[in-house]
Amino acid sequence: MTNERQTDPDSPFHPVSLSPTFPVSERRILLWDIDGTLMRSVRAGSFKDYTIPMLEEVFGTAGRLPEMKVSGMTDLQIVGEALKHEGFTHEHIRERVHELRESYMKAMRKFTGNGEEVFQLLPGVRQALQAVHDHPRYQSALVTGNIEPAAWLKMEILGLSEFFTLPGAFGDESHDRRDLPALAAERIRKHLQMELVPEQFIVIGDTPNDIECAKHFGARSLAVDTGRFYTTDDLIACEPDALLPDLSDLELVMGRLDGL
């Protein structure tokens, strides 16, 4: 893993003007998960429609992927788990990550390009992203298990790209989600040229892995109970700093964030 990776050329991320008067120590950076937090597939399990052909193309087999529960895992981790009994190590997979990325995007463009609605926004997402975008305390970045071009394709399809004004971290960078907040934070500090401590970052996600990766870095966490695969009790057991049923009540969302 390296901190010096190149920004994806398709990334819409661009520098933004900051409110110069808002004190640095009061700022909060929101690190958003995508699947189960901002959006979901219209049809449960459709992720496998494009990832199984992708693995078959690159490695000749999809291994255990058809029967796996993948929510909260990074894409590299999913590939590693799917193929570990086929004799492929993380090293083997990392060596072919460029090929994997190309094949993944080819399969995903085919999946999303047939004119059908394949992804849907979760309740309140757009208004919540707009509200934090308009508030001087917050800026948003993506921290997701998706490989970077897949993350940006989803944001483009849903019309959300403009809200993510800071560099993030993605699922083609590590098989361990706990690595991702630190990678994003380093890029964000550099980009903003600001000293930001881990407590100024808030991970927003729908799975225990999101809460775990926040704790690992020392960030706060806001859990949203909109994932398909974990119960409210699963999330509570991980002790997030805040928990919401979804993002539909804007006053509640802003109130919870204000306390973090």
Ligand SMILES: [Mg+2]
């Ligand atoms: Mg998720």
